[in-house]
Amino acid sequence: MAVPTGEVVARPMVARACGCMREFQHYKVDKYRAQRLAKFQGTRCEDCVAKLNEQQKQAAAQLPKKGEAFQALPTGTQLALSRLPDGTWGGSLTAEGRSVTGTGESPHGLTIALARQWVLEARGPGEAPKPTAAAPSPKPPAAPKPLPAGVRKP
Structure with missing residues (x-):
């Protein structure tokens, strides 16, 4: 079930699973509109998903x-x-x-x-530990690549 292409005929505001109201697009030709709407209403909005992921990340850091x-x-x-x-x-x-x-x-x-x-x-x-950000380790210098067979160094 792909997102249809074509003319958008309506943009009603629909409640997502998180309770936020978001725009849902009605296309002129869309035989899967009911399924798309059900999936749209059964999932969280992007902002709430990001907030939930951040909360889970912070909770995991405490363990x-x-x-x-x-x-x-x-x-x-x-x-x-x-x-x-x-x-x-x-x-x-x-x-x-x-x-x-x-x-x-x-x-x-x-x-x-x-x-x-x-x-x-x-x-x-x-006494829960504070999460610390790990400093990125510097990349080691790249080793020189060997010359292909039959090629001499100038």
């Missing part, structure tokens, strides 16, 4: 990295996992008197999620 989360767990940490009737995994992690529980699609993912959750709770709300 400790996998290795950092496991290194922060104290000696004697206990982890219990069990497979649930619906096929997902449930588990709990207990360390230093704190216990966190959760569910996940796989044991590996659940273990990481529990470790991250425990570290975040142990840190407290004010």
Whole structure:
């Protein structure tokens, strides 16, 4: 279903899934107008998508990295996992008197999620690390390319 070409006969304002009102174009010849309108109404506008992506990026920056989360767990940490009737995994992690529980699609993912959750709770709300922008590393100088076979250096 491609966007039709041709004459635009109307430009009504239509509510998107996010609640924002955006312009929808009615073409003179458009046999898929109903499907395009349904898709248009079922998706967020560009501004709301960008805002959501930024919020998710900031939330992800607050999470400790996998290795950092496991290194922060104290000696004697206990982890219990069990497979649930619906096929997902449930588990709990207990360390230093704190216990966190959760569910996940796989044991590996659940273990990481529990470790991250425990570290975040142990840190407290004010101790979350500030996201830092990584400085781009300078590119190394390009190595000279070898001359093709049969070509001599002048």
